[in-house]
Amino acid sequence: MTDSKYFTTTKKGEIFELKTELNSDKKEKKREAVKKVIASMTVGKDVSALFPDVINCMQTDNVELKKLVYLYLMNYAKSQPDMAIMAVNTFVKDCEDPNPLIRALAVRTMGCIRVEKITEYLCEPLRKCMKDEDPYVRKTAAVCVAKLYDMNPQLVEEQGFVELLNDLLSDANPMVVANAVAALSEINEAKPLIEVNSQMVNKLLTALNECTEWGQVFILDALSGYAPRDEREAQNICERISPRLAHANAAVVLSTVKVLMKLIEMLPADSEFIASLTKKLAPPMVTLLSAEPEIQYVALRNINLIVQKRPDILKQEMKVFFVKYNDPIYVKMEKLDVMIRLAQQSNIAQVLSELKEYATEVDVDFVRKSVRAIGRCAIKVEQSAERCVATLLELIQTKVNYVVQEAVVVIKDIFRKYPNRYESIISTLCENLDTLDEPEARASMIWIIGEYAERIDNADELLESFVDGFHDENTQVQLQLLTSVVKLFLKRPTDTQQLVQRVLSLATQDSDNPDLRDRGYIYWRLLSADPAAAKQVVLAEKPLISEETDLLEPSLLDQLVCHIGSLASVYHKPPSSFVDNTKAPLRQLAPNAAALATNGSSSGDMDSAPGLIGVPAPSGGAVPSQDTLIADLLQLDMNPMGGSSAAAPAAPVAAPGGGLDDLLGLGGGAPSYGAAPAAPMADPLAAWGAAPAPPAAAGGGLNDLFGLGGGGGGMGGVMGGVQGFQTPKTQWLDAASHKGLQLEGAVVRKNGAIYMEMAITNKAMQPLSDFAIQFNKNSFGLVPAQPLHIAAPVFPNQTTQVSLRLDTNGPVQKMDPLANVQIAMKNNVDVFYFATVVPMLVYFAEDGMMEKREFLELWKEIPEANEQQFTIMNNRGLSADDICSKLQANNVFTVARRSVDGQELLYHSIKYTNKIVVLSELKMEITGAPTLTLSLKSRHVTALANLNEMYQQIFDN
Amino acid sequence: ALIQENCWDTVDRRDRVVRRRMATSAVFILDLKGNVIISRNYRGDIEMSVIEKFMPLVVEKEDEGVHSPIITHHGVSYVFIKHMNVYLVSISKKNTNVALVLSYLYKAVEVFCEYFKDLEEESVRDNFVCIFELFDEMMDFGYPQTTESKILQEFITQEGHRLEVAPRPPMAVTNAVSWRSEGIKYRKNEVFLDVIESVNMLANASGTVLRSEIVGSIRMRVVLSGMPELRLGLNDKVIFQQAGQGGRRTGGAAKGVELEDVKFHQCVRLSRFDAERTISFIPPDGEFELMSYRLTTQVKPLIWVEAVVEKYRGRVEYMVKAKSQFKRQSIANHVEVIIPVPSDADSPKFKTSVGSVKYVPELNSFVWTIRSFPGGREYLMRAHFSLPSIHSEEVEGKPPISVKFEIPYYTTSGLQVRYLKIIEKSGYQALPWVRYVTQNGDYQMRMQ
16 A cells, blocks of 8 residues: 555656656757656656646647647547547647648547547538648548547548548549548448449549559459450450559559459450460569568468469469578468469479478478478379379488378378278387377378278287277377277187277277267167178278368358458458457358368268368368367467368357357257258358257256356346346356366346346366356357456365356357357366357347237248247246236247137247347137247347247246 | 338348448557557547457467468458567458458558558557557558558658748649659659569479579659659560460560569559550659569579588588679679478588588577678588487477578569660759679578
């Protein structure tokens, strides 16, 4: 306490001193004081207390002093909005100053003061400045419109600034045009107010030749959003912008490439014009490789896209991608990727000799990737396979542990691609069995042994040696071992019966891994029921693996080509996956994402996953195995570069550790969560499929339904009539397998907002602190509204209750089950992952009340096929009134009631936070029969999901 | 229909929404520990405190083996470069145009360097007022504006050089000619042209040249009054590769210098070059790079080095042969042949008849320096090192041999300046001076 007191007094002293100086009569002293204030501000000291004194210095002829005061204003205005108004007069006055520098400075600064109250004062000066005689002022005013729009879009529209901005596109000064187009593009993104037409394009093309390099980028980026009317126009634009390829600025070059790549699509593919244009594209891209390393990196990521889209452009340029010793590692890795893409028969010899060279470098990641690349060359260019295998064998001879392991993994793929050709090397591989300690390498080796069991005399011995340590192996290895032993048995039944029995019992009886058990049982029953059938299944011909497994999916590729030069092009992910795209509704899944996910869930099975040679991070696109799925969750937290493309996490979380206890606890639901069904592009909701999505507390599986509700959750049963039903807390993380962190929680809706109620218990020896939480993309865009804040560390054996407000404006991705949310929780010890199925009713919005007429119309409009009927038990003998008030409390709104033929009919409407509407009709016998009939209707059947269970819960509580 | 139904249709449009945002939210200059020296918040849409995450993130990534100049964390993208002992970091929440951001950061470094001689921690602190002003002028709301330091210097000046009268924005800021101000006056009008060719060469251990290219640059120092109109003529042999007209490297002008790619300073009229192949421009004042070009050569490597390494128990011996393969009349100056040795080598002994040899332990190499190396010669040197008898476990990389050199009055490509026409309405005479030099770029030969 004394320390802090001392601290404040010194600070007060300092501030006081500055205050006196600021109010000094001497100009020089004043200026020095303002400088001191700015210096303090720069190092992060709070000098906001001087606000009025600094503002007093604003009226000065000294430009330097004025700039400093303005700087101060921008920094503190937001925290002192009322005082900021004091500055308005000076701004307005400065906007009339004879010196254009001052006028521009004023309008530029005003726009940066993000105080709502100021905006209205801004309009008149801004309007004047947009018509200023000096282009310097006009170009500054143009940007200011974008600033104003960011704060108050409505005002900008009402005040006609968009039209004024549009007028500036015809300005005689190219810089004004460039800034106007930048501002307009930004406004148009938020709301398309101005349509880009060919007349405007012409103006832009004219300005393009004269404006600064940055202005050229603004214009080119704006052009990339324009769709020409016809071929001729497209060709004309191409001709007029292609000289920009010779610009020294890399951003200008890449933006030009972007527009050209897009326009080329509009032109006939075999035209001479295209041929000449594509020829023009290669040299500038190659030149970018002489730029600064960071720019090289961006260029290489983009080149990776371009060679996928148009392989012809760079096919002659292999050599420029050869790795230099002093390239930064991130450049090396990217070059390697491009090299593999460009590899073909004509250059394969050179590529291979390079890769071999790289494989003897020191950087482990780079070496591994090089070894994998050799395997990929073998698979891509058949003629080179033999040479690749020879090279890999040479590398195995080096006995460098990680080189050998990578080599074994890729050789397995080569075997898959070219069966019965290179088996002669198996003996060499077997010699290195002992050095393999990574799961993937072990699994690969085991696969090879199983696959070629008939040719390896001691296959049984080799496999047996693995079986001895069965329980210590990674799941991937266990699964592979199981399959390989069964293969061996089918090929050599006489002397391996004992072995197969041993493995089967290890897998089924001693393992608690459901995947392993399931597979074990299937084999067991197959073998005992029909050995011939077993042979057909287990030794079936395998699908060929494809040449290039890491190609981006075409529609994503097309999308990314439109983003050349941007972050999306570097990440190879659509912008929506990493940009904070608030309030975006549910987004459809690409059909093949689901297919990928299917593969992912069967990870570890080398017979079925045809894409195992994909390069690991960062290029993405590899089939997401269990690991990458988890990594994907992880990636949210720390590794956005890594891992799979945006579509990857579509698969249901494949039980990472014990984290999903509660999910599995739902019993009935779990097995049916298979692969996400393919989504037809037309209807995003159809992709949801019909998989039932029981909420956390649905089934009878949870015997602790009432046991855990103690904390802040508020028990539904007690308050049933008044407040919405809230699911009690369930265990999300158990202490035993999560380093002492026990987490119980529930997602509930109260007071019109969604909360995550958590009880964090520390069962470890040390205090737990630094908690943070993160959500993966999910169906309703559920994300924390604020960071998780836990003031004090949780001490051993202590429980802390937290309530975290959630929002539904996060990134959206359809999950299966629909309400599933994957969550990562971090503390000072580790990061933990779990998933929970959120009760659907937290998504019922407060504004779901519907007009009778509207309800009726909609009811008629929705086809019969979209109706589902359920029977609900009225266990508590509720009256119609009870039912309505209970539902009302959960945002299920009563639209109408009527009685017909001894039946009471209740009509309700529900609106999800994502604005999907569900209509419901409840039929109730007046006699008080214990069953109710519930009919649900929605335009999107999937949205009905398990609503009947929701109703049941509401009634039962 | 109903509003709620429409929201599904907007899905696609929404995706387009995020397309072209290119703006930077804020720019920071940090010291090596990640502490903010100075920052400028341009858009106010991101908490400035997120920068505290930057350094831990960089470290974390490096631990994971991911080194990338772009990091995204919690929806915030950090794009950064390093210069001397500072980081320049741009943050953004949108799908920014990273090519633009990186180019801008490099440009900012260039401007700061021209203002303060160098950009480093100290110069940033010493000039924070000036840097704030530059931040304000070079970027607005995340959009780069004026980044020509010559022009900026006309209205933003450093401490001590403050103008007495309030400055006004120079015409050039918004002119079509944004890189040159009017009214420049010199007593003597001169132009200096430097044609500098850097040779990038990569050869593998067996002596095959994998890649050999020349990156050329024409740099100018312009000391001219007024608004001069310049036209540069290169020798006839120079044929700018006319894309789309026949294949590349086809016969035709067999002796011509085919430039594969040419990049021009923004002062050059690109559309005119595209149409007529003439290089015409109004130059900025002072020094700048007019154009750069690139071509692949088939010529012999200018200086060829072979090293025979014999490793014995406890010692290693090198026999190094350096050969100059350019014409006899030319002389390479300041030749340095840098040969890597194992990091645990010691007790160096050298023997050579030409030049001098020095062991540079911090580079794990020895350097053979030859002051003057005429064409068509071959020199030898021997080196001997002791090695510890115990081998270290660590695998060492195989760094290549590299060579540094400078050959004046010589261009490998054969490119020559034929004329430089200078026309100014006042009609003064100005003399152009041209120098040529060929030097090493990335010049590496892998070792066995």
